[in-house]
Amino acid sequence: MASTAEDIERVVDRYGDLLYRVCLVTLGSESDAEDAVQDALIRYMRKAPGFSNLEHEKAWLLKVAANRCRDMLRSRRRLVPMETADLSRYAEGPEEGGVLEALMALPEKYRLTLTLHYVEGYSVREIAGMVGRTESAVKMRLQKGRRLLKEAYGKECL
């Protein structure tokens, strides 16, 4: 795998935002999310297998990033939760800010599953492969996550 500066810039341009939003939603910390994206990209540059298409490449990177986030959550390294003011920097308006705040109030496993499904458009089966859980577990997470998000959003924003 070549790893010129141009290659790195290309992959950061193509996947940087995607990986960052998944990592930030999962970890709830900007600096940790940045570290997780960086680690995923280092692994990509060093060890990425041959990809059949861009979707395959994207899914591989998401899986690596999700695993890295899980490792970081487990080790509880830093993980300073984000303040509301920090979150609002990513929101275009108060409504988006409220949704983000509600989302970040959920346990990590629901945040990641909801984001991969409703934001990134991955199917239950694809998410199960990425996060290393059964399809049943992913469905349960979606079901409960939807309910929790509705409760959190309703209380704080509606």
Next chain:
Amino acid sequence: MEEQALREAVMGIRLSRAARERIVENVRAKTERQPVFRWRRAVLAGVAALLCLALVMPALASAEPTYRLLYAVSPAAAQFFRPVRLADEDNGVRMEVEYAYIHGDTAEICLTLRDLTGDRVDRTTDLFDSYDINTPSDLSGCCLPVGYDPETGTASFLAVIKQWGGRDVEGDKITFTLDRFLSHKTKYEGVEVLADLDGVGRAEAVYRPSYVSGASWTDGPEPQELTALVPGETAADLPAEDLALTGVGYVGGRLHVQMSMTDYLDTDDHGWLYLVDGEGRRTDCAESWQFVEFYYPDGTRKPDPRMEGGAEGTARVDYKEFVFDIAPEELAGCQLCGDFVISGLLTEGSWSVTFPLERAD
């Protein structure tokens, strides 16, 4: 909430220019190839050889703790174990068959797991039901944890395999495969689940689960059928998100307490509930049942989970129902408590080692 609202909110998260530049620079610094000149290759080859030697020595040394663990478990058998040292690596985890002891119709195999990249392997590592032992002939086997060496981060297991019919296993080949393991388990004992059981009355709704996966009882004849509480939601303090108290109530004069496990097949998170009275006396259930339900995405329960091929398009929930022989008047002042085992981490991969079953003596 509208899906669109969630999508728009999350899509607003983007890397800042400064973060992007830091990432590009750090990734470049850690991955860019350095040119290797011809004259340096010989030097590098020598260094590589030295490194190999240096790496082999600790590997040999690391076998010692495993052998010591074996000796602690079975000093009589440990002296007969012979080195095998065949390994497979996946997902940054190394599985190694270190020793084997073949005698008669039995093969005892000591294998180890070690995380090469982190601390996913710890002293609570459990192969769960995710290992498989393949041989050309009919064998039965089990695999038990032997111990953990904190210095090398190595968990050791002992697989004991017996040939059916008493025939010698010598000469066969065996393949030990593993596709996932659990670790970072935590035990919680004496957790107060419900502080107040006063006022628990007759269950409002009961039903007969059609897919009972297990039952145990303390004495008397085997119980024939479970009339279970219809799963609902009960506020309670349980130590894992995938465990929930889904019902408490009297059915036919007996107290039923029901707990759900939404991720049981992946986490093995489980618990045992019991009553503790005001003087600290513990009462265990007379019967416990385990059953399974499948739910459609809208939350409705599949009428019969055994039909239509089981779990397709549905989510599985395992339930444990504890049945106590205790009268309502005795329940006043009792607390519902529990002991739990919660897994912190599921690691998946594909590890496989094939080796001959050869008698070493």
